[in-house]
Amino acid sequence: MTVMTGAEAIIKSLSVNGVDTVFGLPGGQLDYLFDAMYKEGDNIRLIHTRHEQGVAYMAYGYARSTGKVGVYTVVPGPGLLNSAAALCTAWANFTPVMCISGQIPSTAIGKGYGDLHEINDQLGMISHITKWAERIDHPSLAPDRVQEAFKQLTTGSPQPVEIEMSMDIMALQAEVELLPAISDYPRPPIDTAQITEAVKILVNAKKPLIYVGSGALEASREIRALAEALQAPVVAFRAGKGVISSEHYLSANHPMGHRLWGEADAVLAIGTRLHWPLVMWGKDDELKLIRVDIDQVQLERICKPELGIVGDAADVSAAISVALSDADHQPESREQELLALRAEIDKLVRSKVAPQMAYLDVIREELPRDGIFVDEVTQVGFASWYGFPVYEPRQHISAGYQGTLGFGYATALGVMAGNMDKRVIQISGDGGIMFNIQEISTAVQYQLPLVTIIFNDSRFTNVQRQQKEWFDGRVICSDLHNPDFVKLAESFGAAGFAAHDAESLRAAIRLAFLEEGPSIIEVTVEEFFPPPWPFLMMPQNRKEVCK
Numbered sequence: 001m002t003v004m005t006g007a008e009a010i011i012k013s014l015s016v017n018g019v020d021t022v023f024g025l026p027g028g029q030l031d032y033l034f035d036a037m038y039k040e041g042d043n044i045r046l047i048h049t050r051h052e053q054g055v056a057y058m059a060y061g062y063a064r065s066t067g068k069v070g071v072y073t074v075v076p077g078p079g080l081l082n083s084a085a086a087l088c089t090a091w092a093n094f095t096p097v098m099c100i101s102g103q104i105p106s107t108a109i110g111k112g113y114g115d116l117h118e119i120n121d122q123l124g125m126i127s128h129i130t131k132w133a134e135r136i137d138h139p140s141l142a143p144d145r146v147q148e149a150f151k152q153l154t155t156g157s158p159q160p161v162e163i164e165m166s167m168d169i170m171a172l173q174a175e176v177e178l179l180p181a182i183s184d185y186p187r188p189p190i191d192t193a194q195i196t197e198a199v200k201i202l203v204n205a206k207k208p209l210i211y212v213g214s215g216a217l218e219a220s221r222e223i224r225a226l227a228e229a230l231q232a233p234v235v236a237f238r239a240g241k242g243v244i245s246s247e248h249y250l251s252a253n254h255p256m257g258h259r260l261w262g263e264a265d266a267v268l269a270i271g272t273r274l275h276w277p278l279v280m281w282g283k284d285d286e287l288k289l290i291r292v293d294i295d296q297v298q299l300e301r302i303c304k305p306e307l308g309i310v311g312d313a314a315d316v317s318a319a320i321s322v323a324l325s326d327a328d329h330q331p332e333s334r335e336q337e338l339l340a341l342r343a344e345i346d347k348l349v350r351s352k353v354a355p356q357m358a359y360l361d362v363i364r365e366e367l368p369r370d371g372i373f374v375d376e377v378t379q380v381g382f383a384s385w386y387g388f389p390v391y392e393p394r395q396h397i398s399a400g401y402q403g404t405l406g407f408g409y410a411t412a413l414g415v416m417a418g419n420m421d422k423r424v425i426q427i428s429g430d431g432g433i434m435f436n437i438q439e440i441s442t443a444v445q446y447q448l449p450l451v452t453i454i455f456n457d458s459r460f461t462n463v464q465r466q467q468k469e470w471f472d473g474r475v476i477c478s479d480l481h482n483p484d485f486v487k488l489a490e491s492f493g494a495a496g497f498a499a500h501d502a503e504s505l506r507a508a509i510r511l512a513f514l515e516e517g518p519s520i521i522e523v524t525v526e527e528f529f530p531p532p533w534p535f536l537m538m539p540q541n542r543k544e545v546c547k
Contacts, residue, residue, distance in 0.1 A: 001177045007032035007170040009142035009178075010100065010163075011040050016143075017150050017181045019071050021045045021417060023058040027075035028116060029102030032170035047417060047446055050438040052079045054410040056086030056099070057436070061414025063095050064397050065372055067218070069153050070414065073100040076164065077117030080126060085404050087129045090160040093239060093400040094214045096153040097160040099130070106137065106166035123164065131159035137166075139174040147179050155185045157215075157295045187312045188294070190319050194309050198268070199323045201288045201307065205266035208232040211257070212240035215271015215293060217393040219314035223270065224248070226317045229324045231331040232268070233260055233338055237276060238385050238398045246389030249335045249342075254386040255535040256345045262541035268292070268320075269305075271313045275401070278302040282542030292316045303546035349387060353530050356383035358502040359523070363425055363453070364389060366509040371423040372397065372415055376408035378429030379461055379529035386535050406435020409452060413439055416448040423451070423513065430456040430482050440492040443518035450519070451512040453505065454485050457525040465528065489520035497521045 004012070010033065014022070022044055026034050037046050049055045055072045063070030070090075074083050080101045090097040103122065104115040112120070119125065127133045132152040136145045142165070149161045202208050210232045216223055220243050227234045227250045234244040235257030244251040252260055254276075261267070261281050266288045274291070279302060283289060289305040291298070292313060299308035309316055350357050359380055367373060373388060374397045375381035381398075390396045397415055399407045412426035433454050443450055464478035486496035495515045497508040505523055512519035 001175040003173055004139065004176050005032055005036065005170060006136065006139035006142060006165055006172050006174075007036040008039065009139045009176045010136070010146060010165065011036040011044065012178055013143045013146035014071060015040060015043050016178055017069075017146065019044065019069065021047065021062060022071045022073060023047050023049065023055045023062070023414065024073040025049055025052055025055050025075075025079070027079060027102065029075050029104065029167040030073060030170075032167070033073060033100070033102070047442065049410070049442045051436065052082035053085055054413075054436050054439045054442065056083035056097070057089070057407055057410035058414030058417065059097050060086050060090050060095055060407075061374070061397060061411035062418040063090070063097050063414075064093065064411070065394050065415040066418040067394065068418070069096045069098055069150065071098045071100065073102075075102045075117055076104060076122055077119045079117065080122065081119070084126075084129060086407070087126075087160050089399050089402045089404050089407055091129050091131075092402040094157050094159055096158040098149055098153060099126075099160065099162040101126070101162060101164040102170070103135065103164045103166040105168050107168075109166065126162045129160070130162045131157065133162040133164075135164050137169060139169065139172055139176050143177065143179040147182065151182070151185065154183065157298075187315055188310050190311060190315060191309065194307065195316070195319045195323050197307055198290050198309065198320055199327060199329075201266050201290060202230055202232075202268065202320070203324070203327060203329050205264075205288070207260075207264050208266045208268065209260050209264040210234045211267055211269045211272055211274060211277065212236050212243045213270070213272025213274075214239035216240055216243045216313045217271075219270070219312075219317055220244070220393050222314045222317035222321065226321045226324075229321050229329065231334045233257075233334070235260065238396070238400060240272060241396045242390040242393040245391045247391065249338050252338070252342070253345070255349065255538065256342060258538040258541065259341065259345065266290070270317065273298065273301060275302065278546040280538065280540065280545070282540045282545040284543040287542060349535055352534055353383050353387070353532055355529055356380045356532065357387050359455075359505060360384055360388050362502045362506045363427070363509070366506060366513075367425050368423050371395070371425065372419060374408055374412040374415055374424065374426040376426070376428045376432045377403050377405040378427065378432055378455060379532060380427050380455055381408075381429075382532035382536065384427070406432045409433055410436040410439050412450050412452065413443055413448055416450045417446070425451045425453065425509070427453045427455065429461065430454060430458060430480055430485075431460045433485075434482075437488070440489060440494050440518065440520070444493040447517045449515060449517055451509060451521065452519070453521045453523060455523050455525050456482060456485065457528070458482055461528060465531065485520055485522040489518075493517070495519040499523045
């Protein structure tokens with residue numbers, strides 16, 4: 001055992017578990033924690049931001065793009081609450097984010113004395129948007145609690161966790177025994193009877209379909225092999241993009257998936273909530289549904305499948321492939337059929353959302369193949385969900401169903417921090433970018449070479465479009481007064497560029513990639529972008545709808 005403070009016990013336990021980056025914002029209840037990080041030296045890179053929401057979104061982006069645990073630390077009460085939007089986003093997207101929160105003095109918790117940053121039942125409050133949360137009441141308990149946090153983050157559904165420690169316990173010295181990292185947790189066993197049943201459904205299907213979500217991100221190789229063995233197209237909406245490369249003939253985007261869903265007679269859903277197809281497109285008795293998920297609870301959400309398999313996506317996919325091979329299943333190639341459908345859908349998309357696609361085409365052409373794209377809740381962002389191709393998992397980062405406006409810039413800084421060997425492009429609207437615009441300071445201070453494109457039409461476009469369409473043209477609070485984003489970037493010490501169309505954006509991206517630090521590109525948009533919704537809110541195409 002070694003004598004150390006509670007704060008040092010936490011930080012050294014992070015190091016033992018392979019954490020090399022922490023995003024944080026200092027404050028009174030964290031003084032000993034930050035001093036512990038100082039003492040840790042180069043073992044942990046500390047990136048501090050200008051707002052707690054920025055801290056947490058950076059941890060989210062880091063985790064989402066690398067697959068590693070993203071760690072951030074904030075003061076209790078308002079600091080923790082400021083980070084809650086990012087925790088909700090991590091929860092929605094099954095992302096392993098660890099929040100380390102300070103606490104008021106241990107003798108005052110629950111007393112209502114009015115200590116700085118005190119809120120009633122902080123642990124109970126945060127437990128509603130985390131998978132697991134625990135207070136560490138003595139330095140000697142820190143290694144065990146941190147180890148349990150990593151177990152929760154890396155087994156089952158990888159949703160966020162929170163640990164907290166009072167400021168006096170962070171300062172307290174005690175004997176502490178550090179625990180070794182544990183990463184080899186047992187996976188759910190393969191049920192051979194279920195695999196046999198799945199294969200029976202799939203080999204008897206004339207038009208099988210695979211639908212993937214974030215639970216399939218680590219099973220790309222196995223799912224591709226399975227898709228090729230079945231000649232089954234693989235549909236991904238947001239979270240599962242890149243599980244199968246967009247260039248593969250079996251890859252299908254959202255609108256193509258809608259067409260395929262309507263004619264499919266068997267669907268193998270891997271690591272996905274399957275929300276949009278089941279709720280909007282429908283599911284009838286003619287479609288046999290097999291769901292695969294690491295979490296038993298997910299299997300019967302929305303509707304009960306014909307077969308639910310609890311298991312790791314890679315393990316189950318590989319087992320089904322072996323069973324198909326043993327059955328000598330050799331379906332005819334669907335390559336020409338699917339390539340023709342892809343061309344038809346692409347032509348239709350470009351006829352409806354041509355302006356967005358022009359910008360997305362340029363971004364895709366200028367972003368290297370291994371680059372990462374971070375979207376936003378904005379018109380070009382919506383179109384990117386079906387119009388931006390990616391080639392590997394974790395190359396397209398979104399907010400998922402939370403739709404948290406303003407998440408993009410801070411998230412992309414976390415992506416950049418975790419992928420300094422890659423190019424990262426993030427897009428924002430003029431509304432969303434202002435939620436975390438202060439983090440340009442962080443980007444400059446840490447020389448994070450993120451390229452951000454701001455589409456500026458001086459309005460909350462979705463809101464204003466709906467106001468005009470739904471309320472006889474009455475507009476309120478949807479017009480925006482914006483800064484000169486180029487000058488604003490330059491005032492922080494970042495590079496600023498202006499563009500007004502797709503080709504001038506191309507030139508600006510090339511100049512931005514020459515910079516060593518962050519860049520902001522402002523694209524002036526004069527007219528409304530056409531609505532992206534026809535390829536998102538797609539109609540029912542089965543006989544029944546799950547409710």
